[in-house]
Each structure stands twice: as structure tokens, then as C-alpha cells.
Amino acid sequence: MLRYFYILFLFVFLSNSKAEEKIYPYKFDLDSTITGLVISEGHFFKNNNLSFVSIYNTFKFENKPPSILFFDQDYSFIEKLELTSPQSTIHRNILVFDFDGDSFDEIVFTITEPEKIWFLYYDPSNEPQIKTKIFEIPIKDNFDKINCSLTPAQIEGDNFFELIITISELIVRENIKRGIWAISVQNKSTIWQTYSAENLTKSDPINFVYGDTSYIIYSSAARITNRNKLYYSKGNYFHFDLFSGISSTFDTNFARNKNAILDKNSDDFSSDSLAILRAVDSNNKLLWKRSVGGFHTSAVLNKVQINGKEKLLLACTLSNKSFLEISDPKTGAIEKRRELDDDYNFYLYNDKIYATQPRSGIWVFDLDFNLIDSAKSKLKYSPFGSIDYENKQFVLLTEGPGILQSIVALDDELNKIAYLESQGATYFLPKTKVISAYDSGKRNSSLFRFKPVEWYNQISVDMLRNLVISFLIILLFTMVLWINTLRVSWKKIKKQKEELEFTNNELKETSNKLVQAEKLAVYGTIASSIAHEINSPLGAIINSAQRIKENKNANIENNINLIEKAGKRAKSIIEKLLIGSLSNNADVKTNLIDMLNEWKDLSIKQFENLGINLVTEISENPNLAISSTELNQIITNLLSNARDSIMDSGGEQKVISIKSYVLENNYTIVFSDTGSGFSSSKLEKPFEAFVSTKEKGKGTGLGLWVLKNILDSVRGEIKVKNSAIGAVVEIKIPLYIEKIGT
Structure with missing residues (x-):
């Protein structure tokens, strides 16, 4: 009976461990699953209800064009826009915005093809619907590695907003293209453009409007490797491969220009080794600029309100250090700055700055750069949204990489209050308060809603322990009865085991006999071959002997030589057989x-x-x-x-x-x-x-x-x-x- 008490102790220990597992007060509840990548939402159609936008890209081997799907708030299908080319890819960076001021949202989609990147403007609330290409940029070869950002801006002073586009290929190479464009959506024309060697897509541009003056402020990121260098000067790109020593020069249309000279003092000079902060007006006139760092520097821009005034928040990450700045958008003058002793990734939600580090944790600062709170984590935190639930603000994050990724929610004190294992790209749709998690293998999105956990899932540790102990007592008596039953049937089971072993031995013996029989059949085949081979020399011996016997005048020496030669041939055949059989014993x-x-x-x-x-x-x-x-x-x-x-x-x-x-x-x-x-x-x-x-x-x-x-x-x-x-x-x-x- 002592063993049963050991089992009881083990189960009680396991039940205590189970009871001590973290039970979160909130959860991410699966609401539906929709085809494609659900990436945004908006008021697109005349019924004024919110709709979801889903991107459905196809694989190359399918040879089918991608499509854009629309679903209502009940996840019912509304409409499908299918592109025409199987070589098209719809990027995830789309822009939902009311450009024309009619209280309905329009959408700009970024679409890449092997030789161009173009932008589709879609206004389903208009009568008739507007679906048109507003702009395209020629690219070359590396179209699946390009990054792009879209920002609405007031440039021309009317009620129709314009579009700021920045593009940058992620890999520095020959035939690269980087720059910023101001586009008139209404007229489908370019207002101005600036080509650059800098990576301008790490942060979206910010638009400030003061009276009749529109400020476009944008930042660049410096390269993070020493393999390549890239410059832009006087309408030409200068690319240097530092490993191979090969350099190339080409213009914005990818035409080679061997005679171009790099002028670092030209007005349009730029380099991928510097991170620059710039402000331009509606005519692309430079208002101010300053360098924020060199190698391995990236900057993130945000618009914030401080004492009722719009300010520019700059969060900059350098090698092994970071800094935060508040500056005046009009002049670029720094009004407040705090330096940090390590490199962080920065995010802004609810006037709070969240700083994260892989395998370290998360820190929260206010807009005066005072540290509010911090929490440690062995996994990487990546905030992607903020949700307001029951008058409480929670920040949403992904935690961990790849297959270890999960979605979590943190409260104001950085306590984890919700958890869900979920891999793939994750987006928060603030108007519907839906969280979209994309499964790239199945090409569908799981849509979750943030909810409190039901009471029956919040059973206390003591109650759970008592339930487990009661269950174990019942299980113990059941096991005693079961063991008694086993004792009664043991002899029968033992007899059946002996019978099975006897049958198994007979089967093994029969199998061995069958193997030997097949071996004998093979030996018979070999013997037949030997007999066939020996038959020829034996025939020669008999013929020579008969010639000597029947004809005394026969050439005895020749016949004896033939007999000897045939005998040696037969001996050789027998020796090969013996050697083959003996070699097996070595x-x-x-x-x-x-x-x-x-x-x-x-x-x-x-x-x-x-x-x-x-x-x-x-x-x-x-x-x-x-x-x-x-x-x-x-x-x-x-x-x-x-x-x-x-x-x-x-x-x-x-x-x-x-x-x-x-x-x-x-x-x-x-x-x-x-x-x-x-x-x-x-x-x-x-x-x-x-x-x-x-x-x-x-x-x-x-x-x-x-x-x-x-x-x-x-x-x-x-x-x-x-x-x-x-x-x-x-x-x-x-x-x-x-x-x-x-």
C-alpha cells in the first residue's frame, strides 16, 4: 500500500504546480478567420459601416494575379478587386485615409512588379467608383526587396490631401532606387521628387501645417554593414562594393554613366553612411536639416502635443546608445533631450514612449523623458497597438521570435494581463478593436477580440487543490480494486503469453527454413551455371581422348595439350567457387x-x-x-x-x-x-x-x-x-x- 501513497503524493505535487500556473484576467478570444491578410479597416462604402481590408497575394507557381478582399463587420464578403498580372505583389504598407473630405475613407495600395512599383487609388464610396493608378516608379530586378511608406499631407492648400511616398530597397546594390515623392492624388501627377542614397523608410514622414506653410519632415537611416557604400550626386548613383572592389555609376533611369564625377559638395549629395533629419516646404525647399548619427543609426519620428503645441519627437538608435529629443518643427531647434546608455527600439502610444530590447525587457518614459516603469523579459517585446477597454489603457505587443512568438497585453504597471500563442504578422485595428494574426502557410487571418476571462476559468488555487485531492482519493480506491482484478486474471494472462511465445518460436523456425530453402534455390542456379561452364572444357577433353583412341596416327602432343588446357579451365572455375565460399568466413x-x-x-x-x-x-x-x-x-x-x-x-x-x-x-x-x-x-x-x-x-x-x-x-x-x-x-x-x- 505504501506505493499508493507515493502516487498520491506525486499527484498532489503536480496539482499544486498546475494550480500555480499564471491565470490572466483577460484573453484574446478568436472571433473569426478570414481569407488573406487582414491589414486595415475603414468607412469605405455608402452604408457607412466599418469594413475590413484583406490582401491575398498568390505564389509564383500558381500563375494567378493577387486580389484585394473586403469584408463587413460580421466578416461577410463584400467585394473583390483582382489585379491583372500574376507578377504583381500587393505590399502590406497600404494607406487608409479620407483624401477628399467626404467623410468616407479611400485607400492607396502599393503594388510591385518586376520593372515598376505603382500605386492604386480606390474610392468605393464615389459614384461611380474610382479605381485608378495615380503614380508609378521604375525599378529594376530586385522588386521583391523594396520597402515603401505612404503619408497623407497638405501641400497644395486645397481640401484634397496629397500623398508623400518614400521608397528604399533594403539591400544596397547596383540599380538601386531610393527617394521621396510628393504626389497629387487628385491630378495623378508628381508635385516634386528627391532622389537619395539614404534609407528613408525607417520612419514615416510627418506633416505639420502652420497657416499657409506646410512642413514635411522626414529622416533617414544609415547603413549597418561595411560591405557596400552608396552615394547620390548630380543625378547619379555611385555604388561601391568594398569586398570585390567593383564600383558602378548609373542615373535614376539605370543608365550607366562612366563619366559622372562624385561631387560631395553638390546640393543633392547624399550618402547611406549618415542619418539626416530634414524639413522641406510644399515646394520641396529645404527649411532646415541636421545630422543625427552615422554608421548603424536609425531614427523614428512622431508628432506629439506638449502644452497645447505640436512638437516633433525624435527617437534615435545608434550603436550601443540611444537618445530622445523634443524639437520645434519650424526650426529644428532641440528643446529637450535625454541620452540612454544602450540601443533601444522605440514606440509611441498614448503619449508614452515604450523602449524595448531583445532578451532584456521594456521601459516606459513620459514626454518629459522621465522613466515611469520597466519590466524584464527574456524574449523580445514589439508593441503594435494600444487598446482602451473599460476605461483602461493596455498596450499590445508580440513577445518572442518566430515559432516562439505570442501576443500579450500589458497594463499601466507593465503586468502581463493577457497571453496568446500566435505566430505570424500581427496588426491591431483600433476602430473595431480587432487583432489580426496572419498565417502565411494557410494564407488566412485569425481575428481576435480582447475580453475578460470568464469566472469559471479563474478558479482559486485552494479550490483546485481540493478538487485534485478528492479526485486522487477516488482514483486510489479504484486502483486497489483494479489490482485485485489483475491478480485474479494473472494466471490466464501468463498462460496466453507462454502460448504466444511458443507460436512465435515456431514462426521463427519456419522463417529460417524458408530462408535456407531459397538459399538452396540460389545454389542450384549457381550449380547450373557451373555445370554449363564446365561442360565446354569436359567436352574438349572427351573429344581429344577419342581422337587419340580412334586414330593412332593422330597428333598425340596437340591432343594432350588440349586436354591439359581444358582441365586447367575447369580447375579455374572450381577454384573461383571455392574462393567465394571461403571469403565469407573471413x-x-x-x-x-x-x-x-x-x-x-x-x-x-x-x-x-x-x-x-x-x-x-x-x-x-x-x-x-x-x-x-x-x-x-x-x-x-x-x-x-x-x-x-x-x-x-x-x-x-x-x-x-x-x-x-x-x-x-x-x-x-x-x-x-x-x-x-x-x-x-x-x-x-x-x-x-x-x-x-x-x-x-x-x-x-x-x-x-x-x-x-x-x-x-x-x-x-x-x-x-x-x-x-x-x-x-x-x-x-x-x-x-x-x-x-x-
């Missing part, structure tokens, strides 16, 4: 070429007399971990089967092919013939004993079964199939490995 190793040569000496003439051509392609000839007898049995069996299949088929082409190659620690030998192949029933169960495709009396049905057993015993493999012209048998035999010290 070290358990052999090679394919030796075994094939022995087989040819004994049997090849039979095949040649039948018109069968044996073709071998032996690429390597290593020692194999199998005895010569076993390998000889395999070769003889498979070649005999191939011969019989070819002769039964009656075809004109009579070829048996043997190919071999080494793969990892195995030697693969492939036998193929031009015979009739395996029947469908044989392919279903190729290694079943007593199943033969030959005529009755010509086969035992044990050949492949025995070969399977031989190869299993040496940890080999055998596979059979049909080709277009006959049968194919593939065997794998482990390579022989010399033992050290032997």
Missing part, C-alpha cells in the same frame, strides 16, 4: 565489382546466348558491410529475375542495367531491366512470402522476401517499382567501416 566485407566479376565468370554466357546485354555503370567500388555469399545471393537472384522477366515479355530490347553510387554512409545499387515489370498486386505487397509472378512451378515466391530479410540484417534497404520500360529494384547497403585496433 571479415564480413566485400565489394560489388568482385562479386559481379565472379558472377560473370559463371553465368554471363547464359545471358549472352539468350541475347541479353548487361550494362554496368559503377562509379565507385567501396567495401560493403555484407558477406560475399549474401551479396552473391542478392546479385544472382535479381539478375535471374530480370532474365526471366525479359524472356517472358518477348520484347526486342533485352537489356539489364546495373548502376551504383555512394550517398552518405550507404552504397546504392540500382538494377533495371526491359522486361514486363512488376504486377500491380506485387507492387502493393512486394516482400510478402509465397507470392510469385512467375508461372506455377517456376518460382517459390520467396526471392524478394529473402532479400528483404538479408538487407534488414545488415541495416540495408530495398525498394521496387516499375519504369516506363520494365522493373527497377534499388538496394542500399551500409559502407564497411574499419574498426580501429583490429
